[in-house]
Amino acid sequence: QSALTQPASVSGSPGHSITISCTGTSSDVGGYNSVSWFQQHPGKAPKLMIYEVNNRPSGISNRFSGSKSGNTASLTISGLQAEDEADYYCTSFTRSSTWVFGGGTRLTVL
Amino acid sequence: VHLVESGGGLVQPGGSLRLSCAASGFTFSTYWMNWVRQAPGKGLVWVSHINQDGTNTNYADSVKGRFTISRDNAKNTLYLQMNSLRIEDTAVYYCASDLRIPPDYWGQGALVTVSS
Numbered sequence: 001q002s003a004l005t006q007p008a009s010v011s012g013s014p015g016h017s018i019t020i021s022c023t024g025t026s027s028d029v030g031g032y033n034s035v036s037w038f039q040q041h042p043g044k045a046p047k048l049m050i051y052e053v054n055n056r057p058s059g060i061s062n063r064f065s066g067s068k069s070g071n072t073a074s075l076t077i078s079g080l081q082a083e084d085e086a087d088y089y090c091t092s093f094t095r096s097s098t099w100v101f102g103g104g105t106r107l108t109v110l
Numbered sequence: 111v112h113l114v115e116s117g118g119g120l121v122q123p124g125g126s127l128r129l130s131c132a133a134s135g136f137t138f139s140t141y142w143m144n145w146v147r148q149a150p151g152k153g154l155v156w157v158s159h160i161n162q163d164g165t166n167t168n169y170a171d172s173v174k175g176r177f178t179i180s181r182d183n184a185k186n187t188l189y190l191q192m193n194s195l196r197i198e199d200t201a202v203y204y205c206a207s208d209l210r211i212p213p214d215y216w217g218q219g220a221l222v223t224v225s226s
Binding site for chain 2: 001003034036038040045046047048051052057058087089091093096097098099100101102103104
């Protein structure tokens with residue numbers, strides 16, 4: 001159950017786009033479409049932003065999008081806004097019928 | 111919708127604690143439920159989940175054999191029995207609904223500190 005691999009940090013300017021990668025294996029990300037992305041602001045509980053690779057829950061801005069290629073999933077945030085500054089975590093269902101999170105990515109809006 | 115964790119606190123290594131998560135505002139009995147933890151300043155780590163009627167449970171390798179997840183649908187409550195606690199189990203423990211699909215419901219977290 002090794003954690004999925006995410007970059008520790010990314011940054012971007014307001015109005016620009018960023019992409020966060022999430023790399024696993026064929027036993028998790030590559031083998032299932034149960035990949036979700038969560039946003040977490042300091043001191044707050046996580047919030048679901050993307051589910052099943054590329055679906056947005058009701059109420060989530062269409063500036064957030066997800067994709068997957070092979071063993072790597074990605075979260076793209078377009079039109080960066082100050083309130084997007086947060087930690088982002090990917091998670092995937094696994095062949096062992098468990099879940100595994102990525103290590104998290106700190107997004108800084110410059 | 112509310113998920114309210116309780117039962118956290120300070121415990122010595124080797125000790126036990128039971129966390130509870132009281133649910134309200136949604137049909138608790140129809141959801142898979144999870145425990146997710148976050149050590150201070152660290153990332154999210156999945157701990158365990160349980161299916162709707164409590165017949166299917168899974169655990170992270172790091173807690174297997176020491177932690178037990180359970181639920182009481184009549185009381186709308188999720189539990190996590192934690193035995194043989196280690197210093198590395200120190201974290202905020204969140205209860206959360208299904209990680210796979212929305213809606214996602216999360217508690218405010220319960221802090222568990224394992225220290226001598």
